[in-house]
Structures are given as structure tokens and as C-alpha cells.
Amino acid sequence: MAERSRPRRAVDHRHRLRLRRLLVLLPLALLLSQLPALLLRRANSLGRRCLPGAPDRLVRDPRLSLAIVTLADEGASGSRARRSFRGVLAATARNKRAYAAAHGYRLVALPASAVDPRRPPSWSKVLALRAHLRRHHWLFWNDADTLVTNPEIPLERILFSVIGHSDFDDSPDLVLTEDFGGVNAGVFFIRRSKWSERFLDTWWNQTSFVQFSSTKSGDNAALKHLIDHLSAEEMQAHVRIAKMQCLFNSYPWVLTWKSAHRLIFHLPTTWKGAYSDGDFMIHFAGLDDKKGWTNKIVGDIETLR
Numbered sequence: 001m002a003e004r005s006r007p008r009r010a011v012d013h014r015h016r017l018r019l020r021r022l023l024v025l026l027p028l029a030l031l032l033s034q035l036p037a038l039l040l041r042r043a044n045s046l047g048r049r050c051l052p053g054a055p056d057r058l059v060r061d062p063r064l065s066l067a068i069v070t071l072a073d074e075g076a077s078g079s080r081a082r083r084s085f086r087g088v089l090a091a092t093a094r095n096k097r098a099y100a101a102a103h104g105y106r107l108v109a110l111p112a113s114a115v116d117p118r119r120p121p122s123w124s125k126v127l128a129l130r131a132h133l134r135r136h137h138w139l140f141w142n143d144a145d146t147l148v149t150n151p152e153i154p155l156e157r158i159l160f161s162v163i164g165h166s167d168f169d170d171s172p173d174l175v176l177t178e179d180f181g182g183v184n185a186g187v188f189f190i191r192r193s194k195w196s197e198r199f200l201d202t203w204w205n206q207t208s209f210v211q212f213s214s215t216k217s218g219d220n221a222a223l224k225h226l227i228d229h230l231s232a233e234e235m236q237a238h239v240r241i242a243k244m245q246c247l248f249n250s251y252p253w254v255l256t257w258k259s260a261h262r263l264i265f266h267l268p269t270t271w272k273g274a275y276s277d278g279d280f281m282i283h284f285a286g287l288d289d290k291k292g293w294t295n296k297i298v299g300d301i302e303t304l305r
């Protein structure tokens with residue numbers, strides 16, 4: 001007995017050591033996995049600059065009419081949508097209404113009847129913008145899963161920071177941001193002009209991109225295709241892509257295999273687009289629990305106030 005108990009004690013000891021090491025490493029690994037989210041959420045206090053400092057040349061022209069255009073009706077998002085918008089629209093519409101009222105912008109909240117049933121609802125932004133383009137100088141399209149997180153920032157300041165001046169007649173027509181996949185169709189500015197009218201008509205005409213899947217509708221792919229095929233001259237004259245995605249289209253960073261991969265292989269893009277406190281707008285692009293996210297962020301904003 002005595003001879004056999006010694007090796008067993010050695011084995012037990014080794015097991016215990018391994019267990020202790022695991023008990024130390026496990027919390028450490030958990031902590032490390034949370035670190036990117038913690039750091040990215042503080043990107044702005046760590047020195048990231050989404051919006052250049054307040055310009056002294058920014059003059060708000062009271063004659064310019066700006067409108068935020070968004071979808072307002074629950075039914076319009078499709079009841080079977082996997083990434084359900086249920087319960088999100090009321091909260092995001094309230095958020096947009098308060099922001100628009102504070103700055104004197106119009107809010108165009110589209111009813112379900114504005115949705116063309118022959119295509120996924122997301123395509124109807126093209127029709128809605130086309131219909132309202134003549135009534136305002138600038139339209140600011142917002143997908144329903146977006147919230148203004150820093151209402152202090154006026155839209156004119158965002159436009160100025162991209163365009164470099166506030167001369168309406170001399171401005172480009174389309175102001176976009178870029179994420180991992182290229183330009184994003186969820187949040188962008190479009191200016192009243194003949195070029196914009198034609199561009200929206202051409203966009204709507206990209207019928208080969210229309211797709212009925214739970215996560216893709218094809219409108220973003222069509223926009224990307226059109227932008228990619230503009231000549232350099234046309235691009236220069238009519239389109240601006242913000243240097244920093246976080247200027248007006250920040251995505252919350254959540255730990256997944258995909259986001260971890262992007263963090264490692266596309267660090268600058270992650271850095272430019274991750275939502276951080278102080279950003280103008282959050283966009284729950286690609287996230288499933290939009291309602292949970294909306295409630296959380298609305299809560300955060302109210303706490304900060």
C-alpha cells in the first residue's frame with residue numbers, strides 16, 4: 001500500500017497544479033476577451049478623433065432646410081424578419097424627433113404605406129429619398145436601427161467637416177461612410193440636385209441586386225456597385241466618403257469570432273468605426289438583438305445627462 005500511494009500522491013499533486021493554473025488562466029482569458037470592447041468603447045478618450053475641432057468658419061445658414069428621413073412603422077420592417085425591429089422603431093423615432101426639434105430639422109418618419117411590397121423594405125429608402133429630395137436641401141437617411149448618441153453635434157458641422165465649406169451650391173451630392181465591406185447604405189446624406197435624382201433612379205433600377213434573405217436585401221450591394229463604377233471625375237465632383245466612419249455611423253463592438261478576426265486583421269477599420277462614448281450616432285448594423293441594444297444605449301444616454 002505504502003509503495004502505491006506515493007505515485008498517486010504525485011499524480012494528485014500534478015492534477016492540483018493543473019487545476020490551479022486553469023483557475024488563474026480562465027479569469028485572465030475572460031478579462032482579455034473583454035479588453036477590446038472596453039478599450040474601443042473609450043476610443044475617443046484614448047485619442048481618436050472622429051469630428052475635427054469646432055471650426056470658427058461654420059455658419060449655419062437658416063435658409064437651408066435639412067430633413068432626417070427614417071422608417072417609422074413597425075409593420076414596415078416585416079414581421080418575420082430575423083433581426084427583428086419590433087419595439088425598436090418607437091424608441092429610435094423618439095430619439096430622432098428630440099434631436100430634430102432641438103436643431104430645427106424636419107423629421108420625415110415614413111409609414112408602412114411608403115414601403116414597396118415587391119422588394120425588401122430596406123429598398124424603400126431609395127423611393128422615400130427620391131420623393132422628398134425636392135422639398136429639402138439635404139436629406140439625412142437613417143436606418144431604423146440607429147440612435148443619435150451625441151445630440152450636441154449639429155448635422156451642418158458633420159457636413160462641414162467632410163466637405164470643407166458650407167456653400168450649398170458648391171457641395172458634393174452624396175456623403176457616405178465606409179465599413180469593412182465598403183460604403184454603407186444605412187446612414188448617409190444626399191443633396192437636392194439633378195445628379196442626386198438621377199443617382200437614386202439608377203440605384204432603384206439595379207433590380208439584379210434585389211435579394212430576399214433574412215440578412216441581405218441587396219440595396220447596399222447595389223449602392224456599392226454604383227459607387228465602384230463611377231469615374232474618378234464623377235466621384236470627385238459628387239461623392240465624399242468620410243475619413244472616419246465614427247463621424248456619423250458608429251457600430252458597437254461586440255466579441256464574436258468575426259469581430260475578433262476583424263480586430264486582428266483590420267484593426268484600422270475597426271478603430272475608425274467602433275462606437276465610443278461621445279460619438280454622434282450608433283448603428284446596430286448586423287446585430288440580432290436590436291431591441292436590447294436600443295434599450296441599453298437609450299439608458300446610457302439618459303444616465304449621462
Ligand SMILES: *[C@@H]1O[C@H](CO)[C@@H](O)[C@H](O)[C@H]1NC(C)=O
Nearest residue numbers: 198199200201202203204205
Ligand atoms: C430606370 O428604369 C426606368 C424603367 O425601365 C427607365 O424609364 C428609367 O429611364 C431608368 N432610369 C435610370 C436613371 O436609369
